[in-house]
Amino acid sequence: MSMIALAVSSLRHRKSTFVATFLSLFLGGTIVMAFAAMFDTGTADGVDSTTSEALVTMASVVGGWGLIIVAFAVVSTLTMSVRQRSSEMALLKNVGATPGQVSRLIVGETLAVAFAAALLAVAPAALTGKILLEILQETGQAGEQVGYVFGPVALSVGFAVTVLGAATAATVAARRTSRMRARDAVAAAALEQSGMSRKRKIAAWVFIALGVDLGVVTATVFNGEGVDAMQTAGQASIWFAIGLALLSPALLRMVTNVVGALLSRLGAGGWMATQNMRQRVHQMGGALMPIILFTGIATGTLYMQSIENAAAPVANTVTTAEEAQTIETLNLVVVGMIALFAAVMVINTLVSATTYRRQEFGQQRLAGSTPQQVLRMVGAEGAVLASAGVLFGSIASIATVIPYSIARTDSVLPDVTVLLYVGIVSAAALLTLASSLGAARKTISTPAVEAVAV
Amino acid sequence: MADHYRSEPIEALRLESVDKVYGTEDNPVRALDSVTVGLAPGSFTAIMGPSGSGKSTFLQCAAGLDQPTRGRVFVDGAELTGESETALTKFRRQRIGFVFQQFNLMPTLTVYQNVTLPLRMAGKRSDRDRTTAMLRQVGLADRMGHRPSELSGGQQQRAAIARALVTDPRVIFADEPTGALDTKSARDVLQLLRSSVDHLGQTVVMVTHDPVAASYADSVMFLADGRSAGTLDKPTAETVAERMTHLGDEVHMQDASADAGRKVVGL
Numbered sequence: 001m002s003m004i005a006l007a008v009s010s011l012r013h014r015k016s017t018f019v020a021t022f023l024s025l026f027l028g029g030t031i032v033m034a035f036a037a038m039f040d041t042g043t044a045d046g047v048d049s050t051t052s053e054a055l056v057t058m059a060s061v062v063g064g065w066g067l068i069i070v071a072f073a074v075v076s077t078l079t080m081s082v083r084q085r086s087s088e089m090a091l092l093k094n095v096g097a098t099p100g101q102v103s104r105l106i107v108g109e110t111l112a113v114a115f116a117a118a119l120l121a122v123a124p125a126a127l128t129g130k131i132l133l134e135i136l137q138e139t140g141q142a143g144e145q146v147g148y149v150f151g152p153v154a155l156s157v158g159f160a161v162t163v164l165g166a167a168t169a170a171t172v173a174a175r176r177t178s179r180m181r182a183r184d185a186v187a188a189a190a191l192e193q194s195g196m197s198r199k200r201k202i203a204a205w206v207f208i209a210l211g212v213d214l215g216v217v218t219a220t221v222f223n224g225e226g227v228d229a230m231q232t233a234g235q236a237s238i239w240f241a242i243g244l245a246l247l248s249p250a251l252l253r254m255v256t257n258v259v260g261a262l263l264s265r266l267g268a269g270g271w272m273a274t275q276n277m278r279q280r281v282h283q284m285g286g287a288l289m290p291i292i293l294f295t296g297i298a299t300g301t302l303y304m305q306s307i308e309n310a311a312a313p314v315a316n317t318v319t320t321a322e323e324a325q326t327i328e329t330l331n332l333v334v335v336g337m338i339a340l341f342a343a344v345m346v347i348n349t350l351v352s353a354t355t356y357r358r359q360e361f362g363q364q365r366l367a368g369s370t371p372q373q374v375l376r377m378v379g380a381e382g383a384v385l386a387s388a389g390v391l392f393g394s395i396a397s398i399a400t401v402i403p404y405s406i407a408r409t410d411s412v413l414p415d416v417t418v419l420l421y422v423g424i425v426s427a428a429a430l431l432t433l434a435s436s437l438g439a440a441r442k443t444i445s446t447p448a449v450e451a452v453a454v
Numbered sequence: 455m456a457d458h459y460r461s462e463p464i465e466a467l468r469l470e471s472v473d474k475v476y477g478t479e480d481n482p483v484r485a486l487d488s489v490t491v492g493l494a495p496g497s498f499t500a501i502m503g504p505s506g507s508g509k510s511t512f513l514q515c516a517a518g519l520d521q522p523t524r525g526r527v528f529v530d531g532a533e534l535t536g537e538s539e540t541a542l543t544k545f546r547r548q549r550i551g552f553v554f555q556q557f558n559l560m561p562t563l564t565v566y567q568n569v570t571l572p573l574r575m576a577g578k579r580s581d582r583d584r585t586t587a588m589l590r591q592v593g594l595a596d597r598m599g600h601r602p603s604e605l606s607g608g609q610q611q612r613a614a615i616a617r618a619l620v621t622d623p624r625v626i627f628a629d630e631p632t633g634a635l636d637t638k639s640a641r642d643v644l645q646l647l648r649s650s651v652d653h654l655g656q657t658v659v660m661v662t663h664d665p666v667a668a669s670y671a672d673s674v675m676f677l678a679d680g681r682s683a684g685t686l687d688k689p690t691a692e693t694v695a696e697r698m699t700h701l702g703d704e705v706h707m708q709d710a711s712a713d714a715g716r717k718v719v720g721l
Contacts, residue, residue: 268575279562279601363558366519367617368547368572370540449519452558 018113020352024077025117025162027344028070031337033125033150033158034132035063040151041133051143054136054326062334065238067161069338072242073290073345075169080286080349082106082173084356106174107167114166118159125158126150132333141326196249204246211240211399218403227308227327229407234331237300237400238338244392245292249285252277255388263384269376272364277381284381287353287436288389290345291428295393297342298424300400301335306416307401311408343427347435354378354439361444362451371444378440379433386432390425464531466495466657467516467625472525474511474680485511486522487680495530495624498651498658500668500689502698503677509661510629512677516659517627518546530624547576551618553647555630557610559602559617565589566598569617576621585620592616592646608639615646619654626650628660632667644670665694676701 035058041047042055082089089102097105129150136142214236222229244251256277263270277284305328361374369377405414444451474486485508493499503509514520516527518534527534529549536542552558559568569589570580589595592612602610611631618626628647632640648670650656660671668674669691676683678701686697 268577271574275567276562360561363560364571365543366552366554366558367560367568368543368575368621370543370575372540373575447520449514452554452556 018081018109020077020348021074021081021110021166022113022117023344023348024070024073025114025166026121027341028066028074028165029118029121029158029162030125030128031066031341032063032070032161033121033154034128035059035066036157037125037129037148037150037154038132039063039153039157040149041129041146043153044147044149044151047146048143051141051146054141055133058136058330058333061330062337063157065334066337066341067165068242069293069341070161071165071169072245072293073341074166075172076286076289077345077348078110078166078169078173080283080353082170083283084352103171103174107170110166110170111163114163117166118162121158121162122155125154129154136329139325139329140322141329196247200246204243207239207243207246209243211236211238211243211396214239215399215403218400219406223407223410225407227324229404230304230308230327230331233304233400233404233407234301234334236403237296237397240399241293241296241300241393241396244296244396245289248288248292248392249281251392252285252288252385252388253281255384255391256281259384259387263380266380267373267376268369269373270380272369272373272377273380273384276377277384283353284385287346287349287432288385288392290342290349291385291389291432292393292396294339294342294346294431295390295424295428296396297393298335298339298427299394299397299421301331301338302420302424303397303401303414303416304404305331306420307405307408307414310414310416343431346428346431350382350432350435351439354436355443357440358443358446358451361440362446362448365444365448366452374444375437375440378436382433382436385436386429389432390428393428394421394425464495465492465528466497466530467491467493467659468528469512469516470526470528472515472522472527474508474515474520475523484680486515488525489677489680489682491516491675491682493625493657493659495657496651496655497673498648498671499660500671500674500694501659501661501677502663502665502668502674502694503683504698504701505663506679507677508680509663509677511680513627513629513659513661517550517552517625518542544576547572547621549624551621551623551626553611553614553618553626553628553631555633557602557607557614557634559610559613561602564599564601565594565605565613568602568613569620572617572621580620585616588616588619589613593642606639607635608642611635611639611643612646615643615650619650619656623656625657625659628658630662631660632662632664640664640667665689665691665698668694 037059038055039059042052042059047055089106092102092105093099130148133142133146133148137144137146214232218229218233218236222232256274260274260278263274308324309328364374364377365371401414402412405411409415469489469491471488471490472486473484473488475482475484477483487508489508489512501509501512511520515522518527518529521536529545532545532549534542534545559565560571563571566585566589570585573580586595586598589598592615594609594612594616597605597609597613602613605613611634615631626647631643631647635643644667647658647660651658651672658671660667662668669689671689672687674686674689674694674697676685676697683701684697686693
């Protein structure tokens with residue numbers, strides 16, 4: 001009971017730390033509820049079977065993917081916020097809180113945030129669902145007479161996913177911190193020392209293998225099978241990207257080793273950036289994840305669709321114009337939803353991580369760094385993150401693009417515009433740099449002496 | 455006032471009628487009230503006063519970390535002018551070294567990298583032998599590759615002193631440098647500051663509330679209610695504690711001008 005009271009007062013006093021968690025849960029809840037509403041609408045009485053099937057398919061496919069991505073995002077946001085607060089947790093343990101109490105504090109706080117997020121997501125989700133149905137009706141995939149229902153499935157699935165998902169994620173995130181002995185926790189808070197867990201590495205390689213496998217299946221089993229190849233192709237880059245995202249600390253270390261020497265020559269800012277990234281691959285890796293997901297999934301799905309649009313219809317498969325239309329809408333909705341979510345995650349993670357470095361920026365300025373040097377450092381870090389994210393995201397997208405190109409056109413490289421890719425890469429780079437530099441600029445507007453005073 | 459300092463060649467630090475006012479126009483809080491000070495090169499001065507007396511504000515205005523509302527500040531004869539934050543940073547890193555209560559070392563850098571950071575930021579080369587010698591002097595020769603979180607508080611503070619010394623500044627400002635340390639580490643740190651004055655000719659200005667720490671200085675300057683409340687030369691922990699106890703009374707009794715303060719010291 002006392003832990004709950006503490007959790008509530010902790011929430012009240014640390015608003016900014018919870019904004020990131022709240023945003024990812026709110027957006028996740030909105031997406032999940034909006035698509036679950038398609039299930040409510042599709043299964044209502046008097047809905048024709050074609051419409052019903054289209055709506056239920058959309059609800060389960062998009063909603064299912066949304067669920068995975070939301071869970072992933074929430075875990076990574078929570079891990080970051082727990083990491084940021086590890087010294088506070090260490091302090092609690094030093095004054096005698098048991099590991100169980102610390103865990104309950106974290107889970108309790110998260111539940112409060114998740115419940116608020118789910119509650120506030122209801123209205124925007126209802127609206128999003130309505131707009132979604134209107135789009136489906138305009139493109140002729142849902143009957144004109146179908147009435148919109150935002151009902152029990154939307155609400156129950158939405159709340160269950162948001163609140164239970166957050167609680168599970170919080171439990172996982174809290175376990176590591178709360179298990180640490182008090183003395184170690186204080187030291188670890190200053191400097192991260194642990195590597196990636198074995199479980200995480202195994203999960204990463206399983207997802208990557210799954211992505212490659214789906215790619216191979218697309219290029220072989222579904223070769224010449226027309227649009228059916230999308231069933232495996234579309235997922236390939238999503239799984240591959242999730243696998244790479246899980247490996248992001250190791251990937252970032254690799255990239256830093258390669259570009260570090262060069263970056264260090266670009267003045268004190270570049271040198272500091274290199275040192276920071278070497279010492280904080282986990283923290284920075286958290287920001288790399290959504291960039292990989294954004295680039296990988298957007299590139300994979302959009303190029304798959306543009307290969308499909310350019311490909312000749314396959315004689316022995318019958319794909320009606322309506323079906324093709326439904327598939328394209330579905331793809332665009334999936335990619336749009338994931339891209340939006342990943343973009344919010346990029347902003348969320350970078351703004352929160354950068355704002356958290358207020359004290360560090362202050363210390364650096366007291367050691368003789370000009371505001372410009374701090375910004376150059378943050379810019380250099382952002383440039384490395386964006387490049388690494390784009391590089392590994394592009395690698396992930398290959399798992400979809402090349403196999404699909406082989407399956408549909410029998411050529412390894414698709415004959416489609418490169419402009420789409422340039423657009424995705426620019427968006428990733430712009431999001432990364434704008435979020436971190438914007439947050440850094442705002443953070444260093446506090447006088448250095450004030451910033452270092454805790 | 456401070457006429458007798460005029461004969462000195464160039465003062466390491468000079469504040470002329472410095473005011474610092476916080477708060478709103480309707481409800482101004484006068485943190486510094488026409489403070490005038492001149493400190494000779496190679497001097498070690500402790501700034502003391504009760505909480506809220508303006509010690510921290512004094513240090514921040516004198517060190518170019520904050521802008522005085524009125525008055526002028528000179529470091530080694532060069533005026534601190536409130537241009538851009540960048541200009542102030544460059545001014546500071548050329549002339550001023552800092553030692554803080556919370557050390558303020560960069561967590562991702564090793565001791566060696568932390569010590570040479572100010573030079574790196576100024577685009578200067580660091581001399582490996584000189585830096586190593588300095589770290590040996592502060593007793594951290596075998597800790598150069600460690601990161602701050604791997605060091606004790608005393609070791610971190612000694613690293614911070616090495617960092618302050620590395621640029622060969624005109625003045626070192628120390629803000630409660632022993633506030634977070636145990637007695638033994640505090641003594642080491644104070645002796646280091648003392649020896650930087652005695653052997654390197656450094657000028658040190660130290661804000662403290664600890665009479666023992668103040669006793670390491672050549673003189674103590676007292677502040678009360680934002681005003682100079684006299685000085686004490688060759689302080690001992692006992693004389694400082696004695697003065698601190700009566701500081702409140704004196705301020706109320708006197709006109710609170712620095713001259714009046716000096717007379718009280720003279721008694």
